[in-house]
Amino acid sequence: MSVRRDSARNRALLIEAAREVFAERGFGATLDDIARHAGLGTGTAYRHFPNKQALAAEVLAGATEQIAIDARESLAIDDPWLALVTFFERNAERQARDRGLYEALTGRGDDETQARIWPSIIETVTALFTRAQRAGVVRADAAPQDIAAIFAFLGPAFEMSRTVAPDLWRRYLALMLDGLRAVDRPALPAPPPPVSELASIMKAGKR
Amino acid sequence: MSVRRDSARNRALLIEAAREVFAERGFGATLDDIARHAGLGTGTAYRHFPNKQALAAEVLAGATEQIAIDARESLAIDDPWLALVTFFERNAERQARDRGLYEALTGRGDDETQARIWPSIIETVTALFTRAQRAGVVRADAAPQDIAAIFAFLGPAFEMSRTVAPDLWRRYLALMLDGLRAVDRPALPAPPPPVSELASIMKAGKR
Protein backbone atom coordinates (compact mmCIF):
# COMPACT_ATOMS: atom_id res chain seq x y z
CA MET A 1 0.00 0.00 0.00
CA SER A 2 1.31 3.47 -0.81
CA VAL A 3 0.98 6.54 1.34
CA ARG A 4 -2.61 7.47 1.91
CA ARG A 5 -3.63 10.58 0.08
CA ASP A 6 -5.16 12.33 3.10
CA SER A 7 -2.02 11.73 5.08
CA ALA A 8 0.18 13.39 2.48
CA ARG A 9 -2.23 16.28 2.14
CA ASN A 10 -2.31 16.84 5.88
CA ARG A 11 1.45 16.83 6.11
CA ALA A 12 1.60 19.56 3.49
CA LEU A 13 -1.16 21.50 5.26
CA LEU A 14 0.81 21.33 8.48
CA ILE A 15 4.01 22.61 6.93
CA GLU A 16 2.17 25.45 5.27
CA ALA A 17 0.36 26.34 8.49
CA ALA A 18 3.63 26.20 10.40
CA ARG A 19 5.25 28.52 7.91
CA GLU A 20 2.51 31.08 8.47
CA VAL A 21 2.21 30.75 12.21
CA PHE A 22 5.95 30.75 12.93
CA ALA A 23 6.39 33.78 10.69
CA GLU A 24 3.65 35.66 12.45
CA ARG A 25 4.12 34.72 16.06
CA GLY A 26 7.57 33.15 16.27
CA PHE A 27 8.49 29.86 17.84
CA GLY A 28 6.49 30.71 20.92
CA ALA A 29 3.49 29.30 19.07
CA THR A 30 2.46 25.80 20.14
CA LEU A 31 2.06 22.80 17.87
CA ASP A 32 -1.58 22.83 18.94
CA ASP A 33 -1.92 26.33 17.50
CA ILE A 34 -0.43 25.23 14.23
CA ALA A 35 -2.65 22.17 14.03
CA ARG A 36 -5.74 24.27 14.58
CA HIS A 37 -4.56 26.81 12.02
CA ALA A 38 -4.23 23.91 9.56
CA GLY A 39 -7.74 22.77 10.48
CA LEU A 40 -6.43 19.53 11.98
CA GLY A 41 -6.21 17.92 15.40
CA THR A 42 -3.26 18.00 17.75
CA GLY A 43 -2.68 14.29 17.43
CA THR A 44 -2.31 14.56 13.69
CA ALA A 45 0.39 17.15 14.10
CA TYR A 46 2.34 14.95 16.49
CA ARG A 47 2.02 11.91 14.25
CA HIS A 48 3.64 13.73 11.37
CA PHE A 49 6.34 15.44 13.41
CA PRO A 50 7.88 14.14 16.62
CA ASN A 51 7.97 17.62 18.13
CA LYS A 52 8.03 21.32 17.41
CA GLN A 53 11.73 21.44 16.61
CA ALA A 54 11.34 18.93 13.81
CA LEU A 55 8.61 20.96 12.19
CA ALA A 56 10.59 24.15 12.63
CA ALA A 57 13.64 22.55 11.02
CA GLU A 58 11.52 21.57 8.05
CA VAL A 59 10.17 25.07 7.69
CA LEU A 60 13.52 26.83 8.11
CA ALA A 61 15.50 24.51 5.90
CA GLY A 62 15.41 26.75 2.87
CA ALA A 63 15.24 30.11 4.59
CA THR A 64 18.60 29.90 6.32
CA GLU A 65 20.43 28.84 3.17
CA GLN A 66 18.87 31.77 1.40
CA ILE A 67 20.84 34.09 3.61
CA ALA A 68 24.14 32.67 2.48
CA ILE A 69 22.94 33.07 -1.09
CA ASP A 70 21.96 36.69 -0.48
CA ALA A 71 25.42 37.36 0.88
CA ARG A 72 27.10 35.91 -2.18
CA GLU A 73 24.81 37.77 -4.53
CA SER A 74 25.53 41.02 -2.70
CA LEU A 75 29.24 40.41 -3.06
CA ALA A 76 28.73 40.35 -6.80
CA ILE A 77 27.63 43.99 -6.76
CA ASP A 78 30.47 46.29 -7.83
CA ASP A 79 29.92 49.28 -5.56
CA PRO A 80 31.24 48.24 -2.13
CA TRP A 81 28.81 50.33 -0.10
CA LEU A 82 25.79 49.43 -2.16
CA ALA A 83 26.75 45.78 -1.85
CA LEU A 84 26.88 45.95 1.93
CA VAL A 85 23.61 47.85 2.14
CA THR A 86 21.93 45.42 -0.19
CA PHE A 87 22.91 42.51 2.00
CA PHE A 88 21.50 44.24 5.05
CA GLU A 89 18.28 45.17 3.36
CA ARG A 90 17.58 41.81 1.83
CA ASN A 91 18.10 39.95 5.05
CA ALA A 92 16.36 42.47 7.20
CA GLU A 93 13.39 42.29 4.89
CA ARG A 94 13.22 38.52 5.26
CA GLN A 95 13.52 38.74 9.01
CA ALA A 96 10.99 41.52 9.30
CA ARG A 97 8.52 39.36 7.45
CA ASP A 98 9.36 36.17 9.30
CA ARG A 99 9.65 36.37 13.03
CA GLY A 100 10.56 32.72 13.25
CA LEU A 101 13.53 33.28 10.99
CA TYR A 102 14.73 36.14 13.15
CA GLU A 103 14.44 33.99 16.24
CA ALA A 104 16.24 31.12 14.57
CA LEU A 105 19.15 33.35 13.63
CA THR A 106 19.47 35.17 16.93
CA GLY A 107 17.93 32.86 19.51
CA ARG A 108 20.18 29.87 19.26
CA GLY A 109 22.71 29.01 16.63
CA ASP A 110 23.39 25.58 18.06
CA ASP A 111 21.25 23.67 15.59
CA GLU A 112 23.40 21.59 13.32
CA THR A 113 21.68 23.17 10.35
CA GLN A 114 22.86 26.55 11.52
CA ALA A 115 26.33 25.40 12.41
CA ARG A 116 26.76 24.09 8.89
CA ILE A 117 25.85 27.33 7.16
CA TRP A 118 27.24 29.97 9.47
CA PRO A 119 30.90 29.61 8.52
CA SER A 120 30.00 30.28 4.91
CA ILE A 121 27.92 33.32 5.85
CA ILE A 122 30.63 34.67 8.11
CA GLU A 123 33.24 34.35 5.41
CA THR A 124 31.19 36.13 2.77
CA VAL A 125 30.00 38.87 5.06
CA THR A 126 33.53 39.54 6.24
CA ALA A 127 34.62 39.91 2.62
CA LEU A 128 31.71 42.26 1.99
CA PHE A 129 32.68 44.30 4.99
CA THR A 130 36.42 44.55 4.55
CA ARG A 131 36.02 45.52 0.92
CA ALA A 132 33.79 48.41 1.94
CA GLN A 133 36.15 49.40 4.69
CA ARG A 134 39.19 49.39 2.37
CA ALA A 135 37.23 51.56 -0.04
CA GLY A 136 36.83 54.05 2.78
CA VAL A 137 33.04 53.95 2.87
CA VAL A 138 32.92 52.27 6.28
CA ARG A 139 34.59 53.85 9.30
CA ALA A 140 38.04 52.52 10.05
CA ASP A 141 37.29 51.58 13.64
CA ALA A 142 34.38 49.30 12.74
CA ALA A 143 34.76 45.52 12.62
CA PRO A 144 32.85 42.73 10.86
CA GLN A 145 31.42 41.64 14.20
CA ASP A 146 29.52 44.92 14.29
CA ILE A 147 27.33 43.58 11.52
CA ALA A 148 26.10 40.80 13.76
CA ALA A 149 25.47 43.35 16.48
CA ILE A 150 23.42 45.53 14.15
CA PHE A 151 21.25 42.56 13.28
CA ALA A 152 20.70 41.98 16.96
CA PHE A 153 19.61 45.60 17.38
CA LEU A 154 17.12 45.25 14.58
CA GLY A 155 15.05 42.88 16.71
CA PRO A 156 13.22 45.69 18.50
CA ALA A 157 12.95 47.50 15.17
CA PHE A 158 11.12 44.51 13.69
CA GLU A 159 8.87 44.47 16.72
CA MET A 160 8.01 48.13 16.14
CA SER A 161 7.39 47.42 12.49
CA ARG A 162 4.86 44.81 13.48
CA THR A 163 2.95 47.03 15.89
CA VAL A 164 3.43 50.58 14.56
CA ALA A 165 4.30 50.78 10.86
CA PRO A 166 5.48 47.96 8.60
CA ASP A 167 8.41 49.85 7.11
CA LEU A 168 9.77 51.33 10.30
CA TRP A 169 12.75 49.00 10.38
CA ARG A 170 14.02 50.63 7.19
CA ARG A 171 14.32 53.93 8.98
CA TYR A 172 16.42 52.52 11.78
CA LEU A 173 18.51 50.27 9.61
CA ALA A 174 19.42 53.36 7.57
CA LEU A 175 20.24 55.26 10.76
CA MET A 176 22.56 52.54 11.97
CA LEU A 177 24.22 52.19 8.59
CA ASP A 178 24.84 55.93 8.56
CA GLY A 179 26.56 55.40 11.88
CA LEU A 180 28.61 52.60 10.40
CA ARG A 181 29.58 54.86 7.52
CA ALA A 182 30.53 57.91 9.60
CA VAL A 183 34.20 58.16 8.67
CA ASP A 184 34.85 61.64 10.01
CA ARG A 185 33.87 61.12 13.61
CA PRO A 186 35.89 60.48 16.76
CA ALA A 187 36.85 56.88 17.38
CA LEU A 188 34.26 54.61 18.91
CA PRO A 189 34.70 54.49 22.69
CA ALA A 190 35.06 50.72 23.11
CA PRO A 191 36.78 48.04 21.06
CA PRO A 192 34.73 45.62 18.98
CA PRO A 193 33.76 42.36 20.65
CA PRO A 194 36.09 39.43 19.93
CA VAL A 195 35.10 37.27 16.99
CA SER A 196 34.92 34.30 19.32
CA GLU A 197 31.85 35.89 20.90
CA LEU A 198 29.82 35.99 17.71
CA ALA A 199 27.28 33.54 19.05
CA SER A 200 26.76 35.61 22.20
CA ILE A 201 26.36 38.72 20.11
CA MET A 202 23.61 37.20 18.05
CA LYS A 203 21.93 35.75 21.10
CA ALA A 204 21.65 39.19 22.64
CA GLY A 205 18.76 39.76 20.27
CA LYS A 206 16.87 36.81 21.68
CA ARG A 207 13.23 37.30 22.32
CA MET B 1 4.77 47.30 71.57
CA SER B 2 6.74 48.92 68.80
CA VAL B 3 7.96 47.25 65.62
CA ARG B 4 10.17 44.33 66.39
CA ARG B 5 13.76 44.99 65.57
CA ASP B 6 14.28 41.78 63.58
CA SER B 7 11.24 42.59 61.49
CA ALA B 8 12.57 45.99 60.52
CA ARG B 9 15.99 44.56 59.77
CA ASN B 10 14.55 41.83 57.59
CA ARG B 11 12.49 44.31 55.63
CA ALA B 12 15.63 46.27 54.89
CA LEU B 13 17.50 43.10 53.99
CA LEU B 14 14.76 42.19 51.55
CA ILE B 15 14.80 45.55 49.81
CA GLU B 16 18.55 45.44 49.52
CA ALA B 17 18.48 41.90 48.19
CA ALA B 18 15.74 42.85 45.74
CA ARG B 19 17.80 45.77 44.51
CA GLU B 20 20.71 43.46 43.76
CA VAL B 21 18.75 40.59 42.29
CA PHE B 22 16.49 42.70 40.09
CA ALA B 23 19.51 44.63 38.83
CA GLU B 24 21.34 41.45 37.95
CA ARG B 25 18.64 39.21 36.61
CA GLY B 26 15.69 41.48 35.92
CA PHE B 27 12.12 41.00 37.03
CA GLY B 28 12.18 37.43 35.92
CA ALA B 29 13.66 36.62 39.31
CA THR B 30 11.21 35.10 41.78
CA LEU B 31 10.44 36.42 45.23
CA ASP B 32 11.78 33.10 46.50
CA ASP B 33 15.11 33.90 44.88
CA ILE B 34 15.21 37.27 46.54
CA ALA B 35 14.32 35.83 49.92
CA ARG B 36 17.09 33.27 49.67
CA HIS B 37 19.55 35.95 48.55
CA ALA B 38 18.59 37.88 51.67
CA GLY B 39 19.12 34.75 53.77
CA LEU B 40 15.42 34.60 54.71
CA GLY B 41 12.48 32.30 54.05
CA THR B 42 9.84 32.74 51.38
CA GLY B 43 7.13 33.34 53.92
CA THR B 44 9.01 36.26 55.38
CA ALA B 45 9.23 37.91 51.99
CA TYR B 46 5.50 37.58 51.46
CA ARG B 47 4.67 38.90 54.89
CA HIS B 48 6.55 42.11 54.21
CA PHE B 49 5.34 42.59 50.65
CA PRO B 50 2.02 41.40 49.24
CA ASN B 51 3.66 40.39 45.96
CA LYS B 52 6.58 40.93 43.63
CA GLN B 53 5.18 44.12 42.10
CA ALA B 54 5.02 45.83 45.46
CA LEU B 55 8.66 45.05 46.15
CA ALA B 56 9.64 46.15 42.67
CA ALA B 57 7.80 49.43 43.08
CA GLU B 58 9.67 50.05 46.31
CA VAL B 59 13.00 49.37 44.64
CA LEU B 60 12.33 51.45 41.54
CA ALA B 61 10.81 54.41 43.30
CA GLY B 62 13.92 56.55 43.19
CA ALA B 63 15.50 55.20 40.03
CA THR B 64 12.78 56.33 37.65
CA GLU B 65 12.68 59.85 39.03
CA GLN B 66 16.42 60.02 38.58
CA ILE B 67 15.93 59.83 34.86
CA ALA B 68 13.82 62.95 34.79
CA ILE B 69 16.49 64.66 36.85
CA ASP B 70 19.22 63.53 34.45
CA ALA B 71 17.26 64.98 31.58
CA ARG B 72 16.91 68.35 33.28
CA GLU B 73 20.56 68.41 34.25
CA SER B 74 21.56 67.64 30.69
CA LEU B 75 19.42 70.47 29.44
CA ALA B 76 21.51 72.81 31.58
CA ILE B 77 24.59 71.99 29.51
CA ASP B 78 25.29 74.73 26.98
CA ASP B 79 26.53 72.74 24.02
CA PRO B 80 23.41 71.20 22.39
CA TRP B 81 25.11 68.06 21.13
CA LEU B 82 27.04 67.42 24.30
CA ALA B 83 23.84 67.88 26.24
CA LEU B 84 22.01 65.26 24.21
CA VAL B 85 24.90 62.82 24.39
CA THR B 86 25.22 63.32 28.11
CA PHE B 87 21.58 62.43 28.60
CA PHE B 88 21.98 59.26 26.59
CA GLU B 89 25.13 58.21 28.37
CA ARG B 90 23.89 58.82 31.86
CA ASN B 91 20.71 56.89 31.36
CA ALA B 92 22.29 54.14 29.37
CA GLU B 93 24.82 53.70 32.11
CA ARG B 94 22.09 53.31 34.70
CA GLN B 95 20.21 50.84 32.56
CA ALA B 96 23.32 48.87 31.69
CA ARG B 97 23.96 48.44 35.38
CA ASP B 98 20.38 47.71 36.31
CA ARG B 99 18.51 45.26 34.19
CA GLY B 100 15.37 45.74 36.23
CA LEU B 101 15.40 49.43 35.48
CA TYR B 102 15.70 48.75 31.77
CA GLU B 103 12.79 46.36 31.92
CA ALA B 104 10.70 48.79 33.89
CA LEU B 105 11.26 51.51 31.32
CA THR B 106 10.72 49.40 28.24
CA GLY B 107 8.61 46.46 29.39
CA ARG B 108 5.50 48.23 30.49
CA GLY B 109 4.94 51.90 31.13
CA ASP B 110 1.48 51.35 32.51
CA ASP B 111 2.43 51.58 36.18
CA GLU B 112 1.00 54.69 37.70
CA THR B 113 4.46 55.62 38.93
CA GLN B 114 5.65 55.63 35.35
CA ALA B 115 2.63 57.42 33.99
CA ARG B 116 3.26 60.21 36.46
CA ILE B 117 6.86 60.81 35.45
CA TRP B 118 6.87 60.15 31.75
CA PRO B 119 5.22 63.38 30.63
CA SER B 120 7.94 65.34 32.36
CA ILE B 121 10.67 63.21 30.77
CA ILE B 122 9.10 63.50 27.35
CA GLU B 123 8.91 67.24 27.60
CA THR B 124 12.51 67.69 28.66
CA VAL B 125 13.89 65.21 26.16
CA THR B 126 11.97 66.84 23.35
CA ALA B 127 13.50 70.18 24.29
CA LEU B 128 16.94 68.60 24.40
CA PHE B 129 16.36 67.13 20.97
CA THR B 130 14.86 70.07 19.14
CA ARG B 131 17.55 72.38 20.44
CA ALA B 132 20.23 70.10 19.00
CA GLN B 133 18.34 69.79 15.74
CA ARG B 134 17.95 73.54 15.37
CA ALA B 135 21.66 73.91 16.01
CA GLY B 136 22.21 71.61 13.04
CA VAL B 137 24.01 68.88 14.96
CA VAL B 138 21.20 66.37 14.54
CA ARG B 139 19.94 65.39 11.10
CA ALA B 140 16.88 67.28 9.95
CA ASP B 141 14.81 64.21 9.24
CA ALA B 142 15.14 62.80 12.75
CA ALA B 143 12.36 63.15 15.33
CA PRO B 144 12.24 63.07 19.13
CA GLN B 145 10.55 59.68 18.97
CA ASP B 146 13.76 58.29 17.55
CA ILE B 147 15.32 58.74 20.95
CA ALA B 148 12.89 56.28 22.46
CA ALA B 149 13.64 53.89 19.62
CA ILE B 150 17.37 54.12 20.24
CA PHE B 151 16.82 53.22 23.87
CA ALA B 152 14.86 50.21 22.75
CA PHE B 153 17.73 49.15 20.49
CA LEU B 154 20.16 49.40 23.38
CA GLY B 155 18.49 46.44 25.05
CA PRO B 156 20.49 43.88 23.07
CA ALA B 157 23.56 46.05 23.56
CA PHE B 158 23.13 45.82 27.34
CA GLU B 159 22.74 42.10 27.02
CA MET B 160 26.03 41.90 25.12
CA SER B 161 27.68 44.08 27.72
CA ARG B 162 26.64 41.58 30.37
CA THR B 163 27.97 38.55 28.54
CA VAL B 164 30.85 39.83 26.42
CA ALA B 165 32.42 43.06 27.65
CA PRO B 166 30.98 45.51 30.20
CA ASP B 167 31.56 48.62 28.12
CA LEU B 168 30.30 47.31 24.81
CA TRP B 169 27.12 49.33 24.95
CA ARG B 170 29.21 52.50 24.72
CA ARG B 171 30.47 51.42 21.33
CA TYR B 172 27.02 50.90 19.92
CA LEU B 173 25.46 53.91 21.53
CA ALA B 174 28.20 55.99 19.87
CA LEU B 175 27.50 54.29 16.56
CA MET B 176 23.80 55.06 16.74
CA LEU B 177 24.41 58.63 17.82
CA ASP B 178 26.72 59.09 14.85
CA GLY B 179 23.83 57.92 12.73
CA LEU B 180 21.56 60.43 14.44
CA ARG B 181 24.10 63.14 13.76
CA ALA B 182 24.68 62.32 10.09
CA VAL B 183 23.44 65.58 8.54
CA ASP B 184 24.91 65.09 5.08
CA ARG B 185 23.26 61.83 4.16
CA PRO B 186 20.21 60.99 2.05
CA ALA B 187 16.88 61.24 3.84
CA LEU B 188 15.83 58.30 6.00
CA PRO B 189 13.64 55.94 4.00
CA ALA B 190 10.61 55.89 6.31
CA PRO B 191 8.86 58.56 8.37
CA PRO B 192 9.26 58.59 12.16
CA PRO B 193 6.62 56.73 14.14
CA PRO B 194 3.75 58.88 15.42
CA VAL B 195 4.21 60.28 18.90
CA SER B 196 1.06 58.50 19.97
CA GLU B 197 2.94 55.23 19.59
CA LEU B 198 5.64 56.08 22.11
CA ALA B 199 4.55 53.34 24.46
CA SER B 200 4.68 50.74 21.69
CA ILE B 201 8.12 51.93 20.71
CA MET B 202 9.48 51.50 24.19
CA LYS B 203 7.79 48.13 24.56
CA ALA B 204 9.56 46.83 21.48
CA GLY B 205 12.61 46.50 23.70
CA LYS B 206 10.79 44.20 26.07
CA ARG B 207 12.64 41.17 27.26
Next chain:
DNA sequence: CTCGACCGGAGATAGCGTCTCCGTTTAGCG
Protein backbone atom coordinates in the same frame (compact mmCIF):
# COMPACT_ATOMS: atom_id res chain seq x y z
C1' DC C 1 -16.72 -4.79 1.85
C1' DT C 2 -13.10 -5.09 5.01
C1' DC C 3 -9.28 -3.75 7.42
C1' DG C 4 -5.72 -1.24 8.95
C1' DA C 5 -3.88 3.30 8.82
C1' DC C 6 -5.26 7.73 10.04
C1' DC C 7 -7.82 11.34 12.47
C1' DG C 8 -9.33 14.27 16.44
C1' DG C 9 -9.14 16.33 20.62
C1' DA C 10 -9.73 15.48 25.59
C1' DG C 11 -6.81 15.06 29.04
C1' DA C 12 -2.46 12.99 31.26
C1' DT C 13 2.02 14.79 32.35
C1' DA C 14 5.61 17.91 33.43
C1' DG C 15 7.70 22.23 34.77
C1' DC C 16 7.43 26.60 36.87
C1' DG C 17 6.24 30.59 39.50
C1' DT C 18 3.11 32.46 43.11
C1' DC C 19 1.61 32.42 47.40
C1' DT C 20 -0.17 30.09 51.95
C1' DC C 21 -0.19 27.49 56.09
C1' DC C 22 1.33 26.17 60.33
C1' DG C 23 4.79 24.24 63.53
C1' DT C 24 8.81 26.54 65.48
C1' DT C 25 11.55 30.37 67.13
C1' DT C 26 12.36 34.70 69.37
C1' DA C 27 11.99 39.69 70.77
C1' DG C 28 10.82 42.30 74.33
C1' DC C 29 7.45 43.59 78.10
C1' DG C 30 6.34 42.86 82.91
Next chain:
DNA sequence: CGCTAAACGGAGACGCTATCTCCGGTCGAG
Protein backbone atom coordinates in the same frame (compact mmCIF):
# COMPACT_ATOMS: atom_id res chain seq x y z
C1' DC D 1 13.57 35.39 83.96
C1' DG D 2 9.26 33.81 82.02
C1' DC D 3 5.38 34.41 78.77
C1' DT D 4 3.08 35.69 74.80
C1' DA D 5 2.29 37.78 70.66
C1' DA D 6 4.70 38.52 66.69
C1' DA D 7 7.75 36.91 63.26
C1' DC D 8 10.10 33.21 60.92
C1' DG D 9 10.98 29.32 57.53
C1' DG D 10 10.16 26.44 53.95
C1' DA D 11 7.42 22.55 52.35
C1' DG D 12 3.93 22.19 49.48
C1' DA D 13 -0.84 23.58 47.61
C1' DC D 14 -2.37 25.89 43.67
C1' DG D 15 -2.89 27.67 39.06
C1' DC D 16 -1.19 28.10 34.64
C1' DT D 17 0.79 26.84 30.35
C1' DA D 18 2.88 23.90 27.01
C1' DT D 19 4.05 19.28 25.42
C1' DC D 20 2.70 15.11 24.10
C1' DT D 21 -0.33 10.56 24.37
C1' DC D 22 -4.23 7.60 24.02
C1' DC D 23 -8.02 5.47 22.05
C1' DG D 24 -12.69 5.39 20.08
C1' DG D 25 -14.28 6.72 15.74
C1' DT D 26 -13.48 7.57 10.66
C1' DC D 27 -12.14 6.78 6.08
C1' DG D 28 -9.02 5.59 2.10
C1' DA D 29 -7.36 1.74 -0.57
C1' DG D 30 -7.38 -2.75 -2.42
